[in-house]
Amino acid sequence: MFTHPLRQPCSYQQLTEGVFFARVHPKPLETPRLAHFNARLGDRFGLTETDFSGDAFVDVLAGRKPLPAPVEPLATAYSGHQFGGFNPGLGDGRAMLLGEFSDREGTPWEFQLKGSGPTPYSRGFDGRAVLRSVIREYLACEAVDALGIATTRALCVVASDTQVIREIPEPGAMMIRVARSHLRFGSFEHFYARRQTGHLQQLADYCINRFYPQFKASRTPYRDWFETVVRDTAQLIAQWQAMGFCHGVMNTDNFSILGLTFDYGPYGFLERYDPRHICNHSDTEGRYAFERQPRMALWNCYCLAQSLTPLIARDSLQAALDQFESTLQAGYLARMRRRLGLTREREDDGELLSALLNLLERQQLDYHRFLRGLCHFAGGEARHPWLYERGDREAIDHWLNRYAARLALEPNPGRAAAMGRENPKFVLRNYLAQEVIEAAQEGDYAPLDTLLKILQAPFEEHRLHDRWCEPAPDWASGLSVSCSS
16 A cells, blocks of 8 residues: 655745645546556655555545645746747646655655646646656656656656547646755746736745755855756756767756756657757757757756846846856766766867867767767777767768777776766666557566666666667657657
8 A cells, every 4th residue: 555645744835825836636546556656756755666556545646535734735836938939828737746754864855646636827738747758758757867866766667548638639648746845947047027027036035944054045046056057057068968868958947946857748858960950850950959958057057047137136147147058067067077987187179079079070980879989988999889880980980089089088998987987887878768658558677677777777787688789679769759748
């Protein structure tokens, strides 16, 4: 039975009901069942699959039974810039905060149920999620976390027989998403747009008191807090760019105030290196193409800054925004040096990296497989076959010789092992997610379990599953992902 109910209500309830949130309840699903439990994340909270097995758990999540008192689910209000246009009436349209649960270190985390049915913010939509989209987010949260990128997490998947209409009827599902906070840039834009300065300040005070207590005694707490948000966001994007992650829908309502990767929809990892790659086929103008992610993140920070002008002087806001570019560049170069096995900084490292990216683009090389192949590079003739899968060997050797000369400047006997901990053998390629989704839609969750465990340890060899690190097969070349994903 469900032996570990959420006995701690969400701290967000201390804010004003009807302004910041609305109380809601899940809408029942047909024959809900626990499809998968993330044992690694569950262990952080002292939870096991047994705690989530049986009718008691699914009855609560399916809306057939209420959560134990004093927990009452709530949906939060927010606004946001969506593809550049401001939408004032968003909010949790298919999600609700269930409450908080503390991990083994005593840190409270919000547990959010996603796909739980309509809320006052659903704008006429059904508030549901389909099994396909739930599995994609479930896998992505754990894959991104394992790569050392800040992200929300995913605890479990609940499947059902409820049919949800998207392009076609699909099985409905829910998931529990876990994060320190689900506050987003759009949460602050919401009250600025309504000229509700008191509520804006109340939300900022809540955020600082809850997540940035180090600024409570500052003479300029709002300025210090905003500077941290800008730096954390820049660091997040630096990690995305270094690890080849494409978000797809970088709207301000999808940007976490804590610098987390948030709201996975049409995401993707680079395969053949293409800086102009667009992972969302709904993004017809390429607003969120891979190479544009840094500037769009900064644009989002400007939107947040505008919403905070009642609390922070404009010159202080600009001073914080001016730190974005240098923070991002420093974070990106630091991560890429580690990926290349370089332990010392040199002024020409940027040129070496630019030459590598130009090579990868011109020769249409696989971003992650090439970098993984470099782990085994010793500068001689015995070079890993992944380095020569495509492209012109002479062009590849030209860069490798330059790389070998750079490595010679700092002999490092532990380089191969260190690079093996920075360059994943496995990333979440779209075709892998599609294979797992198709199996799950037939009731087979074994592939999901296997892939999740691999993605949670992507730097290990997993030799029994070598095929899952291969480039996309021909049948997957036409896969596309949209906002409905």
